[in-house]
Amino acid sequence: MTLISRVSASEVYPIRQQVLRPDDPPEAAVFPGDDLESTCHMGIYEEGSLVGIASLYPEGPEGADLENAWRVRGMAVLPEHHGRGFGSKLLQACMAYASAHGGTQLWCNARIMSRPFYELRGLNIVGDAFEIPGVGPHYRMMCPL
Numbered sequence: 001m002t003l004i005s006r007v008s009a010s011e012v013y014p015i016r017q018q019v020l021r022p023d024d025p026p027e028a029a030v031f032p033g034d035d036l037e038s039t040c041h042m043g044i045y046e047e048g049s050l051v052g053i054a055s056l057y058p059e060g061p062e063g064a065d066l067e068n069a070w071r072v073r074g075m076a077v078l079p080e081h082h083g084r085g086f087g088s089k090l091l092q093a094c095m096a097y098a099s100a101h102g103g104t105q106l107w108c109n110a111r112i113m114s115r116p117f118y119e120l121r122g123l124n125i126v127g128d129a130f131e132i133p134g135v136g137p138h139y140r141m142m143c144p145l
Contacts, residue, residue, distance in 0.1 A: 002086070004093045007043035009034040012053040012074060019076035024134070031074060033057050042093050044077075044086050052077035052086045056094050061107055061126075061140060069105040070098035070145075091121055099145040107142040115139055 009030075017029035033039055034055065044052040054075035060066035072094050077086045098106055110118050112129060119125075123141040132138050 001047065002089065003045045004042060004089060005045070007041050007050070007053065009039070009041055009055075011043060011050065012041050012055060015050065015053045015076050015078060016074045019078065020074060021135075029074075031055070033059070040094075040097055042090055042097070044090050044093075046081065046084075046086070051081040052090050054090045054094050056097055058098075058101070058103070060105075061142075066105050066107075068103050069107060070094075070101075070103040072106060072108040075108070087117060088121060091118075095143075095145060103145050105142055106145055107140065109138045110141045111135075112137045112139065115141070 013026065013029045017024070017026050021028040036057070038058050040056040042054045042056065043050050055073050057071045057073060059071050060069035072091070075087065075090060095106055106123070108118070108123070109132065110123070115125070118141045123143045125139045126142050127140055129137050129139055
């Protein structure tokens with residue numbers, strides 16, 4: 001059985017580190033804003049085990065004047081669970097949460113290889129690709145809620 005629920009920041013760190021920052025020390029999995037009351041961390045469970053995570057922050061993209069924007073960050077599903085729809089379910093849960101909390105736009109910095117995933121779910125590229133030092137090339141992607 002699959003279940004999505006809110007989780008603590010400390011619960012997202014192991015999957016973030018394993019999937020998104022495998023060559024970095026564990027502290028690289030801690031992002032600014034993780035401990036804010038307004039931040040929502042989501043986890044998806046399969047048969048009682050946490051297999052994917054995403055974090056959601058009420059913030060607009062740097063340099064953009066967007067009110068009521070929410071950012072998805074640190075979204076990751078354990079590799080052995082890829083292709084089973086867990087990422088889609090997590091993203092849908094993030095969209096629903098942001099919308100229920102007054103969000104009108106959802107955005108993320110998506111790794112280049114994740115572009116098709118986000119495009120299939122309604123997010124569009126905004127601007128040119130850019131490099132996040134130590135992480136790699138990304139696109140900014142957005143969608144209305």
